[in-house]
Amino acid sequence: MKIEYPFPKDFLFGAATASYQVEGAAAEDGRLPSVWDTHAKNSGLVKNGDTGDVACDHYHRYREDIALMKNLGIGAYRFSCAWPRIIPDGDGAVNQKGIDFYDRLIDGLLEAGIEPWMTLYHWDTPQAIEDKFGGWRSRKTAEAFGRYAEVTAKAFSDRVTNWFTMNEFVCFTNRCYLDAHFPPALSLSQKEGFEVRHNALLAHGLAVQAIRANAKKTPKVGIAENPVYPIPVIETEEHIEASRKAFRAINSQYLTPIMEGAYPAEYLERMGADLPGYNRDDLKIIGQKLDFLGLNMYFPLWCENDGKGGFRIIPFPKDYPKMHISWLRYGPDVTYWGTRFAKELWNMDVYITENGCSGGDDKEIDGQIKDTDRLVYFRHYLRNASRAVQEGYPLKGYFHWSLMDNFEWNEGFSERFGLIHVDYATQKRTPKLSYDWYRQVIKERRVL
Ligand code: GBH
Numbered sequence: 001m002k003i004e005y006p007f008p009k010d011f012l013f014g015a016a017t018a019s020y021q022v023e024g025a026a027a028e029d030g031r032l033p034s035v036w037d038t039h040a041k042n043s044g045l046v047k048n049g050d051t052g053d054v055a056c057d058h059y060h061r062y063r064e065d066i067a068l069m070k071n072l073g074i075g076a077y078r079f080s081c082a083w084p085r086i087i088p089d090g091d092g093a094v095n096q097k098g099i100d101f102y103d104r105l106i107d108g109l110l111e112a113g114i115e116p117w118m119t120l121y122h123w124d125t126p127q128a129i130e131d132k133f134g135g136w137r138s139r140k141t142a143e144a145f146g147r148y149a150e151v152t153a154k155a156f157s158d159r160v161t162n163w164f165t166m167n168e169f170v171c172f173t174n175r176c177y178l179d180a181h182f183p184p185a186l187s188l189s190q191k192e193g194f195e196v197r198h199n200a201l202l203a204h205g206l207a208v209q210a211i212r213a214n215a216k217k218t219p220k221v222g223i224a225e226n227p228v229y230p231i232p233v234i235e236t237e238e239h240i241e242a243s244r245k246a247f248r249a250i251n252s253q254y255l256t257p258i259m260e261g262a263y264p265a266e267y268l269e270r271m272g273a274d275l276p277g278y279n280r281d282d283l284k285i286i287g288q289k290l291d292f293l294g295l296n297m298y299f300p301l302w303c304e305n306d307g308k309g310g311f312r313i314i315p316f317p318k319d320y321p322k323m324h325i326s327w328l329r330y331g332p333d334v335t336y337w338g339t340r341f342a343k344e345l346w347n348m349d350v351y352i353t354e355n356g357c358s359g360g361d362d363k364e365i366d367g368q369i370k371d372t373d374r375l376v377y378f379r380h381y382l383r384n385a386s387r388a389v390q391e392g393y394p395l396k397g398y399f400h401w402s403l404m405d406n407f408e409w410n411e412g413f414s415e416r417f418g419l420i421h422v423d424y425a426t427q428k429r430t431p432k433l434s435y436d437w438y439r440q441v442i443k444e445r446r447v448l
Helices: 035-042 058-072 096-111 127-133 139-156 190-214 237-250 255-260 265-274 282-286 334-346 372-390 409-414 433-444
Strands: 012-016 076-080 115-121 162-167 220-225 230-232 293-296 301-305 311-313 350-354 395-401 420-423 428-431
Touching (some): 012 350, 035 127, 058 096, 058 428, 076 162, 096 139, 115 139, 127 139, 139 190, 190 255, 190 282, 220 350, 230 237, 230 334, 237 301, 237 311, 237 334, 293 334, 334 350, 334 372, 372 395, 372 433
Parallel strands (some): 012 395, 076 115, 115 162, 162 220, 220 293, 230 301, 293 350
Antiparallel strands (some): 301 311, 420 428
């Protein structure tokens, strides 16, 4: 029997980027600094002092990038809109030139037959919002975000149908205000951490409302979240059930309240005396039913039944296989189990909004990077995505992270996640072997 890993005709293949990571043009056409501009310049936490000032210069080279997308054959491009371009000081005047850029980008995509899938927020909060309100420490930031969502919906919803409010809650809440890792790199108290997360969740909910209230065509609204993925060590009912339970429990700070409109009791208990007062009515806004669930999938945690009705996460052994970037453990089954648990727990349609890896990208033959490391990763994560579809789980699409090499946050330009190589000195784009592979996969609609 020949084993195939097919995808149906309506399965959406795409690729993703984010504003601060690719656009550059940081001080152009009225854009004011975001917290990431400030962090890159002043914190000392970004490798080699790299910044997103120029990045891939996508702001000017988007036409060339769209041509590369078209040649790749993707049906959709997931990109993010920069809040500091649209409302540079966060809650004041709208900057028409910022809107004009996304108008050009969206029109260019549509001309090329590529659907624009817009993320409203991929971590680039206007610096003014941090300065005026204390960023996500304040409810005012959530309100300002709601207004920003209204402005973007009014501007783009005649052509954009599919929206993501936020990208990866943990990366702009806990990582920023508790772990001193991303801007503003603070180590606040647990109590303040809860408030930060609550305001961020509320901002998501207000944005969902704003998009639905202002869209010119019926929109589809979701998030692009990066939950933790416990997956069963052995595919037996006892370990599957333990892993499903773990998936809901471990993600109780973000995904579970968004899906269920309530903070799970275990989470509130764990907060104990650190639990601040909060407005319970907000949970109705936070938990509005979404049209789909976007999940960024990179690595799983291996999980087993602990024999006492609970679960146990198994730490990674010392030499567990990983990709180039230190945290990226290899675990291709995550695309299957992430989809399956989202369906079983919450009955949601799923899009994989990010999946990919950085590579050494050090083998070049005849002018092309032969990224067989990325290729083996990609092939096996996609096979598991195909398995989910074939078993009837509602996985509707896949976006590869990333279309091209870009500014990898605190790692600067030292980690390359692209299907397309970018020479930052010349801005020359060169498709890697994995780009050719994905192109063929999309053409044949099966994993090759
Ligand atoms: C995504 O982040 C981002 O959306 C995207 O912008 C980024 O470029 C891409 O993936 C690649 O990183 O706690 O030490 O085990 C992924 C964010 C970073 C979240 C690693 C989990 C685990 C680090 N992930 N993090 S650790």
